[in-house]
Amino acid sequence: MAYSNDDKTDKLKLYSYWRSSCGHRVRIALSLKGIEYEYIPVNLLKGDQFDPDFMKINPMATVPALVDGDVVITDSFAIIMYLDEKYPEPPLLPRDLHKRALNYQAAIIISSSIQPHQNLAVIRYIEEKTNAQEKIAWVHNTIKKGYSALEKLLANCAGKYATGDEVYLADLFLAAQIHGAMIKFQIDVESYPTLAKCYASYNELSVFQDAIPAKQPDAPARTI
Structure with a gap:
């Protein structure tokens, strides 16, 4: 089912940054539900998140932020739950x-x-407090620790996707996390067979592919 704004309300507005994994998971939710929205880029590298006008929308100066008329939601988990309740098909x-x-x-x-x-x-x-090597070590340790926990959690319940043969909430978060870690930090999931199987399944779905960072309006042309 595709949702549009036939009630003459404005389109949803999604403030995001192409490389944000939090924004990525929200885009998957919007794509899955067929919701029309306006994408408004916030360049985190240039400090757009600290612009006074944006901070009126999100005082935390983070992305994503969703504006639905008078409703403003500034956390990806909350945004996805809001979308799932307002647009219940398909359920997340x-x-x-x-x-x-x-x-x-x-x-x-x-x-x-x-x-x-x-x-x-x-x-x-x-x-800034240590060095580039310590930064990379921190990131790799954090991601691999999380992947190990996810592998154990999902190993006995996964089907084609994280918790069976239907796409649900976990898949949005997992797809964005795995993709981001591969692109930003060169961390793959080959050592985690359940996660790897799920990610391969996501790559077969256009709704997931349409939401990847490289296909967003603010992505540099060289990433396409």
């Missing part, structure tokens, strides 16, 4: 309570135990 959470809990767990491992430790502000700070 299974009816089975155990599988639902597994989706929450996988998403939270990525959103709280991996991504925050690899984001731009954190790794810049580590490099």
Whole structure:
């Protein structure tokens, strides 16, 4: 089912940055649900996130931020849950309570135990306080620790995707995390067979491919 704004409301506005994995997971949700939206780039390298006008939208100066009329949401998890409730098809959470809990767990491992430790502000700070080698070691340790936990969590429940043969919440977070780690930090998932199988399945779906960073309006031409 595709959703449009036939009620004469404005399109949703997504403030994002092409390389943001948090923005990436939200774009997958929008793509899966067929939701029309306006993409507004926020260049994190140039400091656009600290522009006073953007900070009125998100005082935390982070992306993504979703604007839906008078509603402003500035956390990717909250944005995805909002979208799932407002646009319920296809659902991002299974009816089975155990599988639902597994989706929450996988998403939270990525959103709280991996991504925050690899984001731009954190790794810049580590490099400033130590050096580039320590920064890379920090990122690799964080990501691999998280991948090990995800592999154990999903090994017995994964089908074609993270928790079965339907795309759910965990897949949005997993796809964006794996892609970002490969592109930014050259960390692959070959050592994690469950994660590798899921990622191969994502690559077969246009809704996932349409959301990758290199295909976003603010991506440098050389990345396409």
